[in-house]
Amino acid sequence: MTSTAIREGRAARVRPSRARTKRKLVTLALLAPALLGLVIFFVYPLIASVYYSFTRFDLVSSPQWIGLRNYQYLFTQDPNVWQATLNTLWFVVIWVPVKVAFALLIAGLLARAKRASGFWRTLFYLPALVPPVASVVAFVFLFNPGTGPVNQVLKFFGIQGPLWFNDPAWSKPSLVLLGVWVMGDIMIIFLAALLDVSKEQYEAASLDGANGLQKVRYVTMPSIAPVLLFSVVTGVIAAIQYFTEAAVASGVASGKAVIGEGISNNLGYPDGSLLTYTQWLYVRGFGTYQLGYASALAVLLFVVAAVILILLLRRFKAFTPEGAQ
Structure with missing residues (x-):
């Protein structure tokens, strides 16, 4: 009888945990389109812009890493x-x-x-x-x-x-x-x-x-x-x-x-x-x-x-x- 009570207690604790996990997954699935759009149209362009700012890039040739030269030219020579x-x-x-x-x-x-x-x-x-x-x-x-x-x-x-x-x-x-x-x-x-x-x-x-x-x-x-x-x-x-x-x-x-x-x-x-x-x-x-x-x-x-x-x-x-x- 004691082992049965222990199993029932464990099952009672597992059910709410599974329910919370399910709710989180449903919430994440509903938010996925908005999060995906945020990553594609904001996060990725921001990271790419930061990377390209350290390169020489003209859309024709591959980006060439030049360090801080763009920023140096911006603050001192433009x-x-x-x-x-x-x-x-x-x-x-x-x-x-x-x-x-x-x-x-x-x-x-x-x-x-x-x-x-x-x-x-x-x-x-x-x-x-x-x-x-x-x-x-x-x-x-x-x-x-x-x-x-x-x-x-x-x-x-x-x-x-x-x-x-x-x-x-x-x-x-x-x-x-x-x-x-x-x-x-x-x-x-x-x-x-x-x-x-x-x-x-x-x-x-x-x-x-x-x-x-x-x-x-x-x-x-x-x-x-x-x-x-x-x-x-x-x-x-x-x-x-x-x-x-x-x-x-x-x-x-x-x-x-x-x-x-x-x-x-x-x-x-x-x-x-x-x-x-x-x-x-x-x-x-x-x-x-x-x-x-x-x-x-x-x-x-x-x-x-x-x-x-x-x-x-x-x-x-x-x-x-x-x-x-």
């Missing part, structure tokens, strides 16, 4: 990489905050609108549906210094309009204006977050004697902090990878709207002011077929982006209710 880096950082520091601030401002106004709110929401959101290339081409023609309607209106009021996309000092601010015009995707997210803030919190703040700015600081901002973080993080990623708008603006403004084979002829026009890091990476990788050096540029971009995002996520904790505790 004539355009630092200008491209500074232009990209300009978009991160200026373009992202301006776009997020305007989107938040418009969302706040729409959240308080009581008449024709649907019309105004649609009106501000529609530009976000315009394809990037089409919006850039339209903006370049609108801001044409000679025949564009913007300068014509300024001239009517006695104001001498700038050269916009043809002036190195105004080319990047012109793209900022474009970013403000197409901020509808962020605006609609902010609007949903603002409408979700409880009215009881504002009423309690009013009873405590809080003014409008204090309500924004202590009620609105903590409530929408996760949405604000999401918008800033995605904006920073988009600014670091900024390519299409700058490349198309350079081509159209210079009169040579060619991307690919002829990109080096109008690269960063005017005077390299719109040359971004990803454009330079593209030219070195697919213009001159220096895939090894382009991989080094890509690895550096990945590291810098990861560091910026980690610092940004840590900084945002101070503005969340959990971080304030």
